[in-house]
Amino acid sequence: MSDTAAPTGPDGAPRCPWALSAPDYLTYHDEEWGRPVHGDDALFERLSLEAFQSGLSWITILRRRPGFRAAFADFKIATVAEFTEEDRARLLADPGIIRNRAKIDATLANARVLAGWAPGELDDLIWSHAPDPAGRPAPKTLADVPAVTPESTALSKALKKRGLRFVGPTTAYALMQACGLVNDHLADCAARDAR
Numbered sequence: 001m002s003d004t005a006a007p008t009g010p011d012g013a014p015r016c017p018w019a020l021s022a023p024d025y026l027t028y029h030d031e032e033w034g035r036p037v038h039g040d041d042a043l044f045e046r047l048s049l050e051a052f053q054s055g056l057s058w059i060t061i062l063r064r065r066p067g068f069r070a071a072f073a074d075f076k077i078a079t080v081a082e083f084t085e086e087d088r089a090r091l092l093a094d095p096g097i098i099r100n101r102a103k104i105d106a107t108l109a110n111a112r113v114l115a116g117w118a119p120g121e122l123d124d125l126i127w128s129h130a131p132d133p134a135g136r137p138a139p140k141t142l143a144d145v146p147a148v149t150p151e152s153t154a155l156s157k158a159l160k161k162r163g164l165r166f167v168g169p170t171t172a173y174a175l176m177q178a179c180g181l182v183n184d185h186l187a188d189c190a191a192r193d194a195r
Helices: 023-031 040-053 058-071 085-093 101-115 121-127 150-161 169-178
Strands: none
Touching: 023 058, 040 058, 040 101, 040 121, 040 169, 085 101, 121 150, 150 169
């Protein structure tokens, strides 16, 4: 990825450079990334997909997202929490997802933990770590966008303390970016103010 300011997209509007590397990215960037996401199941999906992305390119996960949704019952926490050993074996054999044993096991374990939480508790916990937007200047280049912040480190610790797995500070920050807790669209990106 380039460290330059937002280049012009196919419609003439400036975009974050990574959004122009693939058509799938452009749609995701313009319609989803950085827009506020609420709801326990929706946040469980994003948290799980960010964990699966660890060590991989996000495009790999994005292109397999329909397969992930089918395999994990649309990331309904209550349903995934009831998955059996047969379901686990099915997931490990499913070519529509990333068949990483540790990540699959973490997703199942996380669903079991979250099934015991009160409705809205995951949403409240995650959003309680959103930094004050007034204290965050708009990034001018990709070099201005951090991979980890004090808030993502605190969120990671809070999630781990509550029993969740595969939620390191980098994964937590990617979740914060994707779900709109922070606005890391570049200063001159057309999507920055469209959130």
